[in-house]
Amino acid sequence: MLDKAKQRLQRLPVDAQQRVTFVQTDGENAEEALDGRRFAAVLCHGVLGYLEDPEPLINQICRCANRGGIVSIMAGNAKATAVQPALERRWEDALAAFDTRTGIGVLGLRGRADTVEEVSEILQSRGVEPVCWYGVWLFVDWLEFSGVELDPSDAKQVAATAAVELEASRRDPYRQLSRVFHLLGRKSPS
Numbered sequence: 631m632l633d634k635a636k637q638r639l640q641r642l643p644v645d646a647q648q649r650v651t652f653v654q655t656d657g658e659n660a661e662e663a664l665d666g667r668r669f670a671a672v673l674c675h676g677v678l679g680y681l682e683d684p685e686p687l688i689n690q691i692c693r694c695a696n697r698g699g700i701v702s703i704m705a706g707n708a709k710a711t712a713v714q715p716a717l718e719r720r721w722e723d724a725l726a727a728f729d730t731r732t733g734i735g736v737l738g739l740r741g742r743a744d745t746v747e748e749v750s751e752i753l754q755s756r757g758v759e760p761v762c763w764y765g766v767w768l769f770v771d772w773l774e775f776s777g778v779e780l781d782p783s784d785a786k787q788v789a790a791t792a793a794v795e796l797e798a799s800r801r802d803p804y805r806q807l808s809r810v811f812h813l814l815g816r817k818s819p820s
């Protein structure tokens with residue numbers, strides 16, 4: 631992932647490249663690895679699912695945010711774990727998924743899912759107030775898991791799809807069925 635990020639950074643303008651520093655460490659060690667620096671926004675996307683206990687990492691993310699800063703977390707939605715195996719017609723896995731939090735994700739690895747409520751509670755206990763949450767990837771996931779190939783180079787289709795996804799992402803009941811949720815919180819200003 632870091633190699634990929636480094637490659638993609640090369641495609642950005644030089645001034646953007648100069649603003650980026652890569653630091654490799656466990657997220658649970660972030661504060662020390664960043665010498666206690668604080669940031670206006672701290673993102674943790676697609677990582678919690680690989681950890682048995684998400685709390686130590688969330689704790690560090692919250693510590694690394696400035697007062698009044700944004701904390702952004704994307705994680706697997708534990709309330710919609712049957713969606714992917716069902717659409718892939720893995721029926722036994724789908725049936726089992728209703729009562730489990732782990733499953734094989736898009737990278738082919740076993741991952742764990744979380745709930746918006748539980749992650750919100752941990753954030754709150756660390757002085758970060760949850761502000762809003764979105765469902766991430768709904769119809770595009772359903773299509774792709776069902777075997778439909780979408781064309782990311784078709785800009786017009788992508789824009790039209792994104793408009794629909796955005797609407798679905800912020801309203802119930804659609805967002806509740808998304809495989810992934812995106813939760814945003816703001817650290818207390820005082």
Ligand SMILES: C[S@@+](CC[C@H](N)C(=O)[O-])C[C@H]1O[C@@H](n2cnc3c(N)ncnc32)[C@H](O)[C@@H]1O
Nearest residue numbers: 631632655656657658674675676677680681687
């Ligand atoms: C699905 S990728 C997400 C990458 C990126 N955040 C994104 O949204 O595209 C999961 C990444 O989490 C990393 N990871 C797993 N456990 C971690 C931990 N304890 N601390 C930091 N990163 C971790 C993995 O090495 C992998 O690069």
